[in-house]
Amino acid sequence: xxxxxxxxxxxxxxxxxxxxxxxxxxxxxxxxxxxxxxxxxxxxxxxxxxxxxxxxxxxxxxxxxxxxxxxxxxxxxxxxxxxxxxxxxxxxxxxxxxxxxxxxxxxxxxxxxxxxxxxxxxxxxxxxxxxxxxxxxxxxxxxxxxxxxxxxxxxxxxxxxxxxxxxxxxxxxxxxxxxxxxxxxxxxxxxxxxxxxxxxxxxxxxxx
Numbered sequence: 001x002x003x004x005x006x007x008x009x010x011x012x013x014x015x016x017x018x019x020x021x022x023x024x025x026x027x028x029x030x031x032x033x034x035x036x037x038x039x040x041x042x043x044x045x046x047x048x049x050x051x052x053x054x055x056x057x058x059x060x061x062x063x064x065x066x067x068x069x070x071x072x073x074x075x076x077x078x079x080x081x082x083x084x085x086x087x088x089x090x091x092x093x094x095x096x097x098x099x100x101x102x103x104x105x106x107x108x109x110x111x112x113x114x115x116x117x118x119x120x121x122x123x124x125x126x127x128x129x130x131x132x133x134x135x136x137x138x139x140x141x142x143x144x145x146x147x148x149x150x151x152x153x154x155x156x157x158x159x160x161x162x163x164x165x166x167x168x169x170x171x172x173x174x175x176x177x178x179x180x181x182x183x184x185x186x187x188x189x190x191x192x193x194x195x196x197x198x199x200x201x202x203x204x205x206x207x208x
Contacts, residue, residue, distance in 0.1 A: 023154065024145075024154060024156065024170070025145055025147075025154060025169055025170035025173070025174045026168055026169035026170060027166065027167040027168030027169045027170040027171060028145070028156075028164070028165070028166055028167075028169075028170035028174075029099070029163075029164070029165040029167075030156060030158075030162065030163070030164050030165075031099075031162060031163045031164075031165075032159050032161075032162045033159075033161055033162065034135065034161060034162055034163040035135065035137070035161035035162075035163075036161070037161070039161075040137050040138070040160065040161050042086075043086060043137055044137055044138060044197060046084065046086055047061070047109060047137075047197060050084070052111070056069075057116065058110055058111055058112060058113070058116050058118075059110075059111040060108060060109060060110050060111070061107075061108070061109040062080055062106075062107075062108055062109075063080065063081055063082065063083045063084065063087055063106070063107040063108075063109075064079070064080065064082060064083055064104075064105045064106035064107055064204070065078050065079055065080060065105070065106045065204050066078045066079075066080050067106070067108065067124075067127070072124045072126075072127060073124075073126070073127060073207050074124075074127045074204045074205070074206060074207060075206055075207050075208045076206055076208055083105075083107050087107045087199070090135070090199070090201070091103055091104040091105075091107070091201055094133055094163075094201060099131075099133060099163065099165050100131045100133060100165070100201070100203070101130075101131065102129060102131075102203045103203070104133065104201035104202055104203050105203055105204060106128075106201070106202045106203065106204050107199060107200070107201055108199075108200045108202075109197060109198070109199055109200075110197070110198045110200070111195065111196075111197055112139075112141070112178070112193075112195070112196040112197075112198065113195055114182045114183075114192070114193040114194060114195070115180055115181065115182045115193075116180055117177065117178040117179050117180035117181070118177055118178045119177055120144065120146055120175040120176065120177030121175055121176070121177060122148065122171075122172065122174070122175055122176075123166075123171070123202070125172065126205060126207065127204060127205060127207070128202040128203065128204060128205060129202070129203040129204075129205060130167050130168070130171060131165055131166070131167045131171070131202075131203075132165070132166045132167075132171060132200065132201075132202055133163060133164070133165045133166075133200070133201040133202070134158075134163070134164050134165075134198050134199065134200050134201075135161075135162070135163050135198065135199040135201075136158045136159065136160055136161065136162050136163075136164075136196060136197075136198055137160065137161065137196070137197040137198070137199065138160060138194060138195050138196050138197050139160055139193050139194035139195060139196040140157060140158055140159045140160050140162075140184075140191065140193075140196070141157075141158055141178055141184060141193055141196055142155045142156065142157050142158070142178070142179070142184040142186065143155070143156050143157075143158050143164065143176055143177070143178055144156075144176070144177050144178070144179060145170065145174045145175070145176050146174065146175045146177070147173060147174055147175075148173055148174065148175060149173075154174075155186075157184065157186045157191075160196075181193075
């Protein structure tokens with residue numbers, strides 16, 4: 001069992017991240033260095049001991065509940081293996097530190113190799129509660145937020161070991177996506193992507 005994750009210490013925010021945090025959509029919270037480097041190493045090692053699903057272009061793992069990407073619905077028949085011990089520890093930590101008002105009961109792990117991304121989208125509204133949380137491990141990337149009814153666009157660099165939480169306006173009125181490319185240009189710098197693992201925590205709304 002992975003030891004309980006330690007409370008994080010808020011560090012000085014880097015110039016790159018600071019530049020891209022300005023005027024974020026309402027309800028969007030970004031916490032750099034939420035995970036310690038030693039914890040990141042242990043998490044990546046634990047994740048790679050678990051089986052991957054290869055139905056999509058990228059590899060994924062589902063815990064708590066499987067999500068039907070085509071039907072965009074979740075019911076009790078979609079319950080799968082519970083969150084691993086380390087995933088449950090992280091879910092509890094997100095709750096106890098006030099990042100979510102509930103304990104997440106679903107975890108989706110996505111693997112992004114350099115050049116891979118995800119289409120801009122709004123997480124299914126009837127499927128999940130208000131707060132969506134994503135933890136980045138291994139590599140950073142730019143996540144693009146685009147308003148659903150205007151041309152507004154806000155890029156946010158997600159550094160390794162960071163957490164981004166979407167609620168309210170940022171959850172429902174903005175799409176979020178990751179462009180399929182091998183590097184990101186941030187504040188005049190070119191940042192190459194490496195293998196990135198994202199941990200998405202949500203609380204499901206069953207539609208039985």
